[in-house]
Amino acid sequence: MKKRTGRYSGYIRPFSYILDLIIINALANHMLWDNFQTWSYHLFITLSWAIIGYNTGFYEVYRYTKVIQIYGKVVKQYFLFIIVNFAYIGYFLKFSSPSQVISFISLSTLLIAAAKIFVYYGLRKFRVLFGGNFRRVVLVGRGKSVAQLAEFFNENPDYGYKLEKVFPMKSNKDIEECFSFVMEQKIDEIYCSMASLNTKDVNKFVDFTDNNLKILKFLPDNKEVIASNYKYDYYGYIPIISLRNIPLDSYLNKFIKRGFDIVFSLIIILGILSWLTPVLALLIKAESRGPVFFKQKRNGLNYDEFYCYKFRSMRLNEIADIHQVSKNDPRITRTGKFIRKTSIDELPQFFNVLLGDMSVVGPRPHMVSHTEMYARRIDKFMVRHFIKPGITGLAQTKGFRGEVESDNDIIYRVKYDIFYLENWSLLLDIKIILLTVVNALRGEEKAY
Structure with missing residues (x-):
């Protein structure tokens, strides 16, 4: 099974966001009076520009977008940014002279529009001259x-x-x-x-x-x-x-999800794993020889392989990368049985999230040998790899976790995973996380 080979300008849009915000804040600092030089105003113009840009589709520029559409987005962004600025200034700063603010916003928008058009035509020239992108x-x-x-x-x-x-x-x-x-x-x-x-x-x-x-x-x-x-x-x-x-094709949605992943994973790593890891290390090492962490190759975004980390819950064995764990599996240690039942063994995957291989919420990744098998047997199984895999997912909250006992188990996982990738929202992620915590505290039938 070959991985996806599409070519994407993945860094252009985040670079545009950063460049535009630098331009706005630098000009505000240079052109406006001292009473504007507050962290609250800079935070306001940063957030308002990004929010307006999302709602106007200012950064939704594709290779087939017409130039006239770009100009239309610039005009929309310009007037809305002026409106929200004067609303903020009138309410918080009681400022009466509009000319300097208009000059600041006009020059900012002009420079940003020039950069946008330059990148747009630069990419077109690059494609013709060098055959790239x-x-x-x-x-x-x-x-x-x-x-x-x-x-x-x-x-x-x-x-x-x-x-x-x-x-x-x-x-x-x-x-x-x-x-x-x-x-x-x-x-x-x-x-x-x-x-x-x-x-x-x-x-x-x-x-x-x-x-x-x-x-x-x-x-x-x-x-x-x-x-x-x-x-x-x-x-x-x-x-x-x-x-x-797919909502996560949007760069703003990717940014929101990635930001949430980083913050959430740091909270878990610093707040829980920092003290839990040495405790579990003593228990795991006392019961069986081998490393504290178990790593296994899994398939992630675009079918790329990565090492997925867990606390080791089994004795060392040669079939760990071939056979899934089954009920009353003799390979599982006493400590392993507890950490698997409570899903504590999955916590090291927050390092995978921090590294960018995984997300907190997404389709659960399978070991490479099983992914290849399911890809041949289960229709639409590969659709799951259009987004990053997760520590937990919608399918897991609906009872489809752990051992795959029949094709129906994996078929329903795929159905829930496809629903998730087509209907993603941050609120859905939060709901799935809360349901996962509730299920872990309550205990799940297939958590073994």
């Missing part, structure tokens, strides 16, 4: 919309799409040829004309892309075919449907 794509189907999109890809290399092949769907063989080509050539995205596919064909493409971590998008016959939960974009004037809209 591109995505390899194939088209499936025939007809006017397919021809238009093929022409768009070929005539606009600055958008960063490289059209590798068109499959006209003249027979069922085209589907299998397409799937083989996508895997062999490491294609990133598949674009299908809905006019050329029947329901059965669509399901084949959905299943294939879900199970192989490929991006699937559709060219509709007309706008009426779009369901309300699909994401709808334009490449030039060509409508494109994205099948799955």
